[in-house]
Amino acid sequence: MSMLQITDLSVTFGGLHALKDLQFEVDEGEIVSVIGPNGAGKTTFFNMISGMVTPTAGDIVFEGESLLGLDPSQVTERGIARTFQNVRLFANMTILENVMVAQHCRTDQRVFGALFQTQAFKAEEDAIRKYGEEVLSFFGSRLVGYRLDQPASVLSYANRRRLEIARAMATRPRLLLLDEPVAGMNPRESAELTELIGRLRSEWGFTIVMIEHDMSVVRDVSDRVVVLDHGETIAQGPYSQVANDPKVIEAYLGRPVGSEQTDEEVRP
Amino acid sequence: MTATSENLSMVETPGVAWRKQIRFALIGALSSAFIALAGMPVGLDGRSIIQPVLSMGFLSLLWVPFVLATIAGSEVVLEGMTARTRDSKDLLAGGIVGLGSAGGLVLLMVLIQNFNLRDPLVNWSPQLLNLLSFNRSLAVGGLLWVLLGLILGVFGGAMHVLPKKLCSRIRTVVLSVFAVSVLETFLTDLLEGFRLEVLTDFVYYKRGGLEVGGALLVAALALLIPLLVGTRIRDVKKQVVDLPAEERKRVNLILLAVSAALLLVLPFFLGKIANELLANVGLFVLLALGLNVVVGLAGILDLGYVAFFAVGGYTTAVLTSPNSPGFSPELPWPIALIVVVVLTGIVGLFIGAPVIRMRGDYLAIVTLGFGEIIRLLFLSDWLSGWFGGAQGITNIPGVDVGIGTVKGTDPRSVFLLVLVFCAIAIYVSWRLENSRLGRAWMAIREDEDVAEAMGVNTTNTKLMAFVVGAVLASFSGAIFSAKVGSIFPTSFLMLVSIIILVVVIVGGMGNIAGVIVGALVLIGVLGGPKQPGLLQEFSQFKLLIYGALLVWMMLKRPEGLVPNVRRTRELHQDEFLQDAWLKGEIDTGDQEELS
Numbered sequence: 001m002s003m004l005q006i007t008d009l010s011v012t013f014g015g016l017h018a019l020k021d022l023q024f025e026v027d028e029g030e031i032v033s034v035i036g037p038n039g040a041g042k043t044t045f046f047n048m049i050s051g052m053v054t055p056t057a058g059d060i061v062f063e064g065e066s067l068l069g070l071d072p073s074q075v076t077e078r079g080i081a082r083t084f085q086n087v088r089l090f091a092n093m094t095i096l097e098n099v100m101v102a103q104h105c106r107t108d109q110r111v112f113g114a115l116f117q118t119q120a121f122k123a124e125e126d127a128i129r130k131y132g133e134e135v136l137s138f139f140g141s142r143l144v145g146y147r148l149d150q151p152a153s154v155l156s157y158a159n160r161r162r163l164e165i166a167r168a169m170a171t172r173p174r175l176l177l178l179d180e181p182v183a184g185m186n187p188r189e190s191a192e193l194t195e196l197i198g199r200l201r202s203e204w205g206f207t208i209v210m211i212e213h214d215m216s217v218v219r220d221v222s223d224r225v226v227v228l229d230h231g232e233t234i235a236q237g238p239y240s241q242v243a244n245d246p247k248v249i250e251a252y253l254g255r256p257v258g259s260e261q262t263d264e265e266v267r268p
Numbered sequence: 269m270t271a272t273s274e275n276l277s278m279v280e281t282p283g284v285a286w287r288k289q290i291r292f293a294l295i296g297a298l299s300s301a302f303i304a305l306a307g308m309p310v311g312l313d314g315r316s317i318i319q320p321v322l323s324m325g326f327l328s329l330l331w332v333p334f335v336l337a338t339i340a341g342s343e344v345v346l347e348g349m350t351a352r353t354r355d356s357k358d359l360l361a362g363g364i365v366g367l368g369s370a371g372g373l374v375l376l377m378v379l380i381q382n383f384n385l386r387d388p389l390v391n392w393s394p395q396l397l398n399l400l401s402f403n404r405s406l407a408v409g410g411l412l413w414v415l416l417g418l419i420l421g422v423f424g425g426a427m428h429v430l431p432k433k434l435c436s437r438i439r440t441v442v443l444s445v446f447a448v449s450v451l452e453t454f455l456t457d458l459l460e461g462f463r464l465e466v467l468t469d470f471v472y473y474k475r476g477g478l479e480v481g482g483a484l485l486v487a488a489l490a491l492l493i494p495l496l497v498g499t500r501i502r503d504v505k506k507q508v509v510d511l512p513a514e515e516r517k518r519v520n521l522i523l524l525a526v527s528a529a530l531l532l533v534l535p536f537f538l539g540k541i542a543n544e545l546l547a548n549v550g551l552f553v554l555l556a557l558g559l560n561v562v563v564g565l566a567g568i569l570d571l572g573y574v575a576f577f578a579v580g581g582y583t584t585a586v587l588t589s590p591n592s593p594g595f596s597p598e599l600p601w602p603i604a605l606i607v608v609v610v611l612t613g614i615v616g617l618f619i620g621a622p623v624i625r626m627r628g629d630y631l632a633i634v635t636l637g638f639g640e641i642i643r644l645l646f647l648s649d650w651l652s653g654w655f656g657g658a659q660g661i662t663n664i665p666g667v668d669v670g671i672g673t674v675k676g677t678d679p680r681s682v683f684l685l686v687l688v689f690c691a692i693a694i695y696v697s698w699r700l701e702n703s704r705l706g707r708a709w710m711a712i713r714e715d716e717d718v719a720e721a722m723g724v725n726t727t728n729t730k731l732m733a734f735v736v737g738a739v740l741a742s743f744s745g746a747i748f749s750a751k752v753g754s755i756f757p758t759s760f761l762m763l764v765s766i767i768i769l770v771v772v773i774v775g776g777m778g779n780i781a782g783v784i785v786g787a788l789v790l791i792g793v794l795g796g797p798k799q800p801g802l803l804q805e806f807s808q809f810k811l812l813i814y815g816a817l818l819v820w821m822m823l824k825r826p827e828g829l830v831p832n833v834r835r836t837r838e839l840h841q842d843e844f845l846q847d848a849w850l851k852g853e854i855d856t857g858d859q860e861e862l863s
Binding site for chain 2: 050071072076077081082084088089090092093097100102103104105106109113114115117121125128150151153167168
């Protein structure tokens with residue numbers, strides 16, 4: 001039984017089919033990359049899994065239970081965390097607070113505990129802080145030390161991306177959705193992050209689905225690649241197979257001039 | 269980078285910006301004429317600052333040339349630039365601004381003499397003309413104003429030419445004299461509590477304002493005290509900061525305990541008026557602390573906050589008053605309070621539930637509507653069997669606390685009660701801010717969608733902010749109705765919501781100390797919606813000043829008087845990042861690897 005099973009998933013915005021009858025599954029412990037040209041529906045796909053967009057048809061089953069109709073916070077509670085393509089940190093909260101607030105759904109102290117400073121409240125605060133620091137230290141010296149109490153807005157672009165991943169990790173997920181984790185990073189940084197993504201699976205036991213445009217990252221890290229175009233899966237399989245698929249090359253590069261025009265979209 | 273800090277420091281700020289001076293001269297002319305036509309000089313003439321030299325009415329005009337000339341003269345010195353040496357041209361610049369301001373008044377005087385526009389402008393009166401021309405002829409009056417404007421303007425410009433230290437001394441002296449004069453009611457009350465009437469009689473004129481001798485004494489003290497203790501306070505402060513964390517904590521605790529004890533003793537040395545005033549301030553501190561949770565922490569712009577104040581007040585009235593028309597259990601106040609808190613919390617949930625799904629502007633408008641709906645329900649004939657409609661509910665008993673009764677006729681007891689509840693509210697705000705819930709509120713304020721995606725149940729969390737805010741407002745409402753003894757729908761106008769919001773904004777959103785300072789300044793000095801402040805004469809201009817203050821704050825200091833660090837960062841993001849960069853705190857990516 002696969003961890004995440006998506007069947008016949010469709011979503012339409014007005015008349016636009018952002019996703020059409022999508023079939024998708026992820027097994028526990030896999031790293032799957034979702035690739036496709038701009039506007040292929042990759043981010044919509046993530047938004048749908050994380051509950052931010054409601055599908056018009058189809059079903060999303062995570063660990064045997066449907067995610068349909070859940071709020072994003074409930075999806076996170078089930079064990080799916082995500083990052084955002086355009087980094088969206090809580091810029092004026094400190095770095096530590098960013099990962100502390102992400103543990104919200106794993107903790108349960110309320111007004112009473114805070115007002116009377118109960119033992120349980122203090123213990124939980126300590127645990128939240130400790131786990132937050134632990135998550136941050138995964139990225140080596142980049143996010144810890146004197147930076148803990150600095151606002152997230154002082155971080156460099158690459159470190160903001162790292163903090164986003166740390167924040168997602170802090171929700172204690174089983175499935176991690178990474179939306180373009182290395183976008184805007186230089187080759188060395190992306191190589192480093194590629195290695196970290198591998199360690200996220202081996203050390204933390206996360207299953208990972210990631211959207212990525214950087215093909216070297218996709219090649220190095222993923223077990224399986226799924227190619228989306230116009231909201232449909234056009235190919236899937238290991239990288240070497242997908243990379244040579246003519247349909248994939250066509251989707252990325254367009255059809256060579258003068259070739260057969262059979263596709264209905266090309267007709268006037 | 270081509271420009272290093274060395275060659276940047278060669279750059280001097282450019283000379284006097286004459287265009288800017290002329291712009292400020294025109295602003296000065298308009299402001300002076302506006303203030304005169306708003307009726308401030310005439311309306312405030314009765315209140316003297318220094319008897320018989322200076323009245324509040326004249327002060328309302330005299331600050332214009334001075335302050336505007338100072339503002340017009342200030343120049344931005346960017347990092348790496350050196351400020352130019354100021355010279356006589358700056359005095360001239362100040363003079364121009366001052367002349368402009370005076371010119372506005374002279375023109376107004378000429379116009380008043382020759383035309384009659386009394387119908388649209390109530391203050392277009394011979395009385396104003398007399399006052400402006402110092403009861404002499406137009407020519408003499410005009411000439412005097414030109415001279416005054418010139419002198420004050422040059423003086424304003426001189427604030428940039430004179431040495432910094434001297435300027436700050438002058439500022440301290442002027443502000444102290446003004447403050448001592450404004451705080452007259454309060455200080456007299458306090459000094460009488462210590463049996464020091466002699467001092468009061470010497471300093472203050474018996475019908476308000478400082479005596480000339482008193483003013484000189486205050487000025488001398490303002491000069492001498494900083495000279496004597498100035499550096500010592502800084503030394504002590506430095507010593508405390510240098511202490512190890514443990515001991516610093518202890519020192520802070522002792523300071524807190526001492527100030528709490530002083531506050532608790534204070535009411536016994538104050539007379540009726542001062543206690544009444546501080547009790548009113550306290551009621552607004554409670555309200556503002558509650559709204560601070562909603563607006564400052566969770567970022568929900570609630571413009572109908574008065575609704576919870578009203579529910580708290582009316583529920584207390586119904587439960588305790590024998591005159592309550594529908595249902596009159598005549599409960600003692602403390603028991604009623606429990607019901608009030610629970611009920612207001614529930615009302616918070618009911619109003620919050622539909623409102624919370626909206627965002628930004630829509631939410632603000634809907635809360636505004638709910639605030640009015642609640643008031644209109646209390647006013648309506650439909651519910652007048654319960655709440656008495658426009659007649660309200662009267663004869664609300666005071667709070668029986670065993671050793672005495674807290675009621676409006678004894679402001680001291682009210683102030684003590686308010687203090688206790690303010691302490692509770694401060695504790696609640698402080699603890700919640702630094703908890704899981706507080707972090708969730710902040711995350712929602714920063715980015716609601718992401719907060720939701722990170723596992724924060726935004727609906728519940730925002731509702732919680734609404735409920736906490738409502739409960740704090742209900743404290744205020746409960747004390748208010750016991751204090752006043754009767755309750756009417758007119759006490760809960762939309763204006764109250766706005767004023768509470770202004771208190772929060774002016775004080776400093778998201779900051780407990782800021783909120784308290786905001787309430788002291790606005791409610792204590794200017795007065796609340798119905799409660800008089802120290803400057804009672806100002807009551808008719810209260811809203812004008814509130815508005816002007818709000819605009820000025822939004823432009824110059826959006827983070828409030830006592831800013832919250834986070835909030836400041838948010839509003840001055842660019843400057844903050846630039847500073848961090850200069851201090852080398854900013855993270856520039858892979859430096860550690862490169863080095």
